[in-house]
Amino acid sequence: MPSVSDRLPTFPWDRLEPYKTTAARHPDGIVDLSVGTPVDPVPPLIRQALTEAADTPGYPTVWGTRELRDALTGWCERRLGARGMTERNVLPVVGSKELVAWLPTQLGLGPGDRVAFPRLAYPTYEVGARLARAEYVAYDDPLELDPAGLKLLWLNSPSNPTGQVLPAEKLRAVVAWARERGVLVLSDECYLELGWEADPVSVLHPDVCGGSHEGIVAVHSLSKRSNLAGYRAAFIAGDAAVLGELLQIRKHGGMMTPAPVQAATVVALGDDTHVAAQRDRYRARRAALRGALEAAGFRIEHSEASLYLWATRDESCWKTVGGLADQGILVAPGDFYGPAGESHVRVALTATDERVNAAVSRLKG
Incomplete structure (x- = not known):
């Protein structure tokens, strides 16, 4: 049988293992600022909802409970400013990474089709x-793409890894350009609630989409905003025709969000208090790390939103990774995200206050 993995690049994080080993040798232990996995507790009200829904022996549905669909449409209208949302405009998925990886396949793309x-x-x-x-x-600018064969255009604002935020006028121009050419826009907005020096806008906002969901789908996750990376709680929202097709395919594939996770998602999306508290934690860690990195000779670029600082000392990213590993600090090399990142590193804010303070102390020497 042919090996599907032969189509794929080397899993990038495997290349970081030797540096992780070096960082772990530090007398005070490693400070891991690489992957960006949440470390703070799951809010009690969400854990309670998960526990109360634990006795669910039957199969869940792919499109979710009525309560979940109402929670998704309500959140999109309240938080994103979306208008005219119905249950046909939302669909839960089993974590956003699964959706991103399999979306072109599920949409029937293949040889000759292009993804940007x-x-x-x-x-x-x-x-x-x-x-x-x-x-x-x-691409550097989606408006400069050759539309020939282009079927799927990914946007990512706030960006991973740079934290750059696209303004509403740019998003509006891209959506209009794509609609004129029959290109589906997928907007990865998983960091939208973590804006620091900018206020991120969704493609579902009327100022961007003109009140129509045609040709656009937004991707959202509860991993960062609610510390639910372990729950695999995410959803997509937008064009009802696209989501309807995905629903049929995912029903055949059994891609169901577990019932307890659906119940937890309802509660998580209905509560803003825990999101504000988590934002405050990240804001404090961001300020501490940014100051320490700049004092150590780094320049921070973009980083106006998301959970990362995009940092450079104008040297090879792997030289930077090695130097920080010698200090017991592990970061992600910028070339994980493309050759254009070869002189940058991505520094995650996802470490405990104690570990962040340890990194700050080491950076300041």
Whole structure:
């Protein structure tokens, strides 16, 4: 049988293992600022909802309970400013990474079709194209893309890894450009609630989409805002025709969000208090790390939102990774996100206050 994995690049995080070993040798232990996995507790009200829904022996549905669909549409209208949302405009998914990786395949893309994504980007956009045997292209400006064969255009604002936020006028121009050419826009907005020096806007906002969901789908996750990475709680929202097709495919594939996770998601989306508290934690860690990095000679670029600082000392990213590993600090090399990141590193804010303070102390020497 042919090996599907042969279509894929080397899993990037495997290349970081030797540096992780070096950082772990530090007398005071490693400070891991690489992957960006949440470390703070799941809010009690969400854990309670999960526990209370634990006795659910039957199969869940792919499109979710009525309560979940209402929670998703309500949150999109309240938080994103979306209008005219119905249950046909939302669909729960089993974590956003699964959706990103398999979306081109589920939409029927293949050889001759093209998928576009930012030049500095989450690697799974490319993986999704490769799994579908589609072609892929990285862009600096989506408005300068050749539309020939282009079927799927990824936006990512706030960006992973750079934290850059696209203004509403840029998003509006891209959506209009794509609609004129029959290109589906997928907007990865998983960090939208973590704006620091900018206020991120969704493609579902009327100022961007003109009140129509045609040709646009937004991707959202509860991993960062609610510390639910372990729950695999995410959803997509937008064009009802696209979501309806995905629903049929995912029903056949059994891609069901577990019933207890659906119940927990309802509660998580209905509560803003825990989100504000988590934002405050990240804001304090961001300020401490940014100051320490700048004092150590780093320049921070973009980073106006998301859970990362995009930092450079104008040297090879791997030289930076090695130097920080010697101090017991592990960060992600920028070239994980494309060759354009070869002189940057991504520094995650997802470490406990104690570990962040340890990193700050080491950086300041």
